[in-house]
Structures are given as structure tokens and as C-alpha cells.
Amino acid sequence: MRPLLAPLAFAFTLLALTAPVQAVVTTQSAAPDFTLKTAEGRNLRLQEQRGQVVMLNFWATWCGPCKQEMPHLNRLFDKYQASGFTLLGINVDDDPRQAVAAAARLGLKFPVLLDADKAVVKRYDMGSMPATVLIDRDGRVRYLHRGYRDGMEAAYEQQIRELVKE
Numbered sequence: 001m002r003p004l005l006a007p008l009a010f011a012f013t014l015l016a017l018t019a020p021v022q023a024v025v026t027t028q029s030a031a032p033d034f035t036l037k038t039a040e041g042r043n044l045r046l047q048e049q050r051g052q053v054v055m056l057n058f059w060a061t062w063c064g065p066c067k068q069e070m071p072h073l074n075r076l077f078d079k080y081q082a083s084g085f086t087l088l089g090i091n092v093d094d095d096p097r098q099a100v101a102a103a104a105r106l107g108l109k110f111p112v113l114l115d116a117d118k119a120v121v122k123r124y125d126m127g128s129m130p131a132t133v134l135i136d137r138d139g140r141v142r143y144l145h146r147g148y149r150d151g152m153e154a155a156y157e158q159q160i161r162e163l164v165k166e
Contacts (some may be wrong), residue, residue, distance in 0.1 A: 002084050011031070011056060011077045012045045012109070016158060020083065023129075024120055025123075025124045025125055025133070025144070026141065026142065026144075027097050027141055027144060028141065030139055030140060030141075031044050031054075031056075031133070031135045031140065031141050032122045033138050034119070034123065036090065036113035036114060037096075037114050038111050038112065038113055038114070039099065039103055039112040040095075041051060044088070044113060046139075049086055049088075049135075050137070052086050052137060053080075053083075053084060053085045053086070053134070053135070053136060053163040053164050054086055054087075054088060055073075055076075055087040055088070055134050055135075055160070055161060056088050056124070056133040056135065057073060057088070057090065057130060057131075057132050058115075058121050058124070058126045058129060058130060058131040058132070058133075059086060059090070060088055060091065060129050061091070061093050061094075063130060065089070065105065065130055065147065065148040065149075066129055067102075069148045069152070070154065072153035073087060073108075073153075073154075073157075074107065074109050076153065076156060076157060077136040078109060080160050080161075083164040085098045085163075086110070087110040087112065088110065088111055088113055089103070089108060089111065089112045090112075090113045090115050090120055091103070091112055091113065092115050092116070092121050093116065093118070094116055094130070096114040096116050099114055100114075101106070117138065119158050120164050126143065127146075128147050129147075130147070130148050131146050131147075132144075132145040133145075134156075134159050134160070134163060136163050136166065137166065139165070142163060158162075
């Protein structure tokens with residue numbers, strides 16, 4: 001039994017050292033790049049948005065607070081789009097058809113991206129819904145918000161105004 005322990009310990013150590021490290025997204029860190037399909041079926045890559053202030057909003061059709069904040073997000077998108085701001089709604093539903101139907105029902109004006117396999121939400125370590133990330137023109141995460149409460153849209157707007165002025 002004892003002769004097996006050393007090779008087994010070595011194998012586990014080697015496995016731990018070679019396993020991919022999950023980067024935790026924090027403020028001032030570079031926003032991890034990704035490419036997702038839009039509700040219309042085209043690919044959209046985050047890095048292609050460089051030069052704009054980007055809001056990522058992770059949401060799901062089963063999330064009540066997500067639906068509650070959508071009209072506010074639509075208003076912010078309309079108001080600041082001409083100032084170099086874009087909003088990407090990243091839906092995490094298992095069935096993309098539900099996301100597309102919900103986006104139409106909610107009248108969303110911003111691009112809806114489909115993350116059915118949850119790769120992007122895991123990469124950003126966004127466990128709660130909704131979750132919002134604000135990224136500056138240089139691709140750095142500046143603000144992180146987990147969850148939604150009435151009035152949070154005022155904080156979003158103040159942060160967007162600050163970032164588009166930079």
C-alpha cells in the first residue's frame with residue numbers, strides 16, 4: 001500500500017499544477033474576451049467593442065429582478081448609445097428560444113447574447129442574477145453589481161456618465 005502513495009501523490013500534484021486556473025473578475029482587471037451568438041444568429045465578440053463603454057448584463061427569463069430592471073436598461077441604452085455606450089444582455093437560459101421570446105416581449109432594444117452553456121457567466125464568476133459589469137473604453141472592468149434593487153439604475157447611470165466622459 002505504501003509504495004503506491006508516492007506516485008499517487010505525485011500524480012495529484014501534477015494534475016493540480018496543470019489544471020486551468022479560473023480567473024476571478026475584479027474591478028480594474030481586463031474584461032475576459034468572449035464571442036457569443038446574438039438572438040439574430042450572428043457572432044458578437046466583446047473585444048470588437050473596444051473603444052466603447054460596455055455594460056454586460058447577465059439575466060435569465062426565470063429571474064424576476066432581471067425583468068424588473070429591463071425597462072431601465074432600455075432607457076439607459078437609448079440615452080447613452082450615441083455617446084459611445086453599448087449594452088449587451090447576456091442570457092443564461094438553457095433554451096435560447098425562451099430568451100429570444102422574452103427579449104421580444106420585453107421590447108429589448110440592445111443586443112441579446114445567448115450563453116446557454118454558461119461559459120461566459122462562469123468566466124465572469126457571476127453567480128447571482130441579474131449581474132452587471134461596466135467596462136471602460138480600454139476594456140477594463142470598472143464596476144461590478146450582483147443582484148438588483150429598486151433605484152440601482154441611478155447608480156448605473158452615474159457610472160455610465162463617468163465612463164463616457166473619460
